[in-house]
Amino acid sequence: MRKFKHGFKTPGFNRxxxxxxxxxxxxxxxxxxxxxxxxxxxxxxxxxxxxxxxxYKRRYVIQTWIKFSNTNRDVVQKFRDVIGAGQxxxxxxxxxxxxxxxxxxxxxxxxxxxxxxxxxxxxxxKKERALLMLQFCESRIKHLQEGPRAKREYxxxxxxxxxxxxxxxxxxxxxxxxxxxxxINATPDNKQAITIIKNSV
Numbered sequence: 419m420r421k422f423k424h425g426f427k428t429p430g431f432n433r434x435x436x437x438x439x440x441x442x443x444x445x446x447x448x449x450x451x452x453x454x455x456x457x458x459x460x461x462x463x464x465x466x467x468x469x470x471x472x473x474y475k476r477r478y479v480i481q482t483w484i485k486f487s488n489t490n491r492d493v494v495q496k497f498r499d500v501i502g503a504g505q506x507x508x509x510x511x512x513x514x515x516x517x518x519x520x521x522x523x524x525x526x527x528x529x530x531x532x533x534x535x536x537x538x539x540x541x542x543x544k545k546e547r548a549l550l551m552l553q554f555c556e557s558r559i560k561h562l563q564e565g566p567r568a569k570r571e572y573x574x575x576x577x578x579x580x581x582x583x584x585x586x587x588x589x590x591x592x593x594x595x596x597x598x599x600x601x602i603n604a605t606p607d608n609k610q611a612i613t614i615i616k617n618s619v
Contacts, residue, residue: 440532441502451533452540454497459486461547463554463583480572480580482551484530487521494520503529527555547586554579 443451455461462485467478487509488494498504504524510517524530534552541548557576564570572580 440529440536441500443500443536447500448537448540451497451500452537452542454486454488455484455537456541456543458488459484459544461544461551463551463580465580476571480554480576482525482527482530482555484524484533484551485521487519489517489519491520494522498522501533527558531555531559547583550579550582 441447462481462483464481465478466481468476470477486494486497488497491508494506498506501524504522506520506522509519509521524533531552534548534555538545538548538552554576557573557579561570561573
């Protein structure tokens with residue numbers, strides 16, 4: 419395991435490698451992974467500007483990733499070991515600097531697709547995001563032969579998926595605001611979701 423100034427990092431997923439890196443999960447493992455992502459994870463599609471020095475025709479890229487964070491390093495390491503891919507980095511998300519978090523991240527679209535195909539039917543809270551992510555990754559993988567990544571345009575379908583993700587983020591922001599104002603029905607019950615998942619495997 420290599421050391422970094424912000425913590426540690428496990429061996430990641432090489433860009434040239436494909437779905438075979440993701441393990442074939444058992445039903446129990448699928449339920450546990452889905453529960454972790456539903457409760458303490460994120461599935462993200464994000465438009466990011468590119469610096470002028472990079473030769474991107476579009477001046478932006480659409481990035482994808484799945485993350486899972488926890489204060490227990492062993493839990494995150496086990497999560498990574500079960501999946502068989504991804505990176506773990508130690509971060510400090512606490513403004514007071516008193517709590518360390520360990521975050522697992524999966525970036526490559528081949529790997530994301532392989533993982534989501536195994537858990538998409540079990541996810542509850544993040545099911546719609548997972549289906550959108552799967553659709554986006556499958557579309558981009560299909561266009562890998564269209565030339566250098568910097569020159570490949572995004573399709574109307576991919577732009578529509580990005581727009582839907584933005585709508586979900588805005589909806590989440592409204593729900594969080596209502597929750598802080600005391601509307602206890604504004605946020606999905608993640609604990610209940612995890613219980614349902616456990617009872618289904």
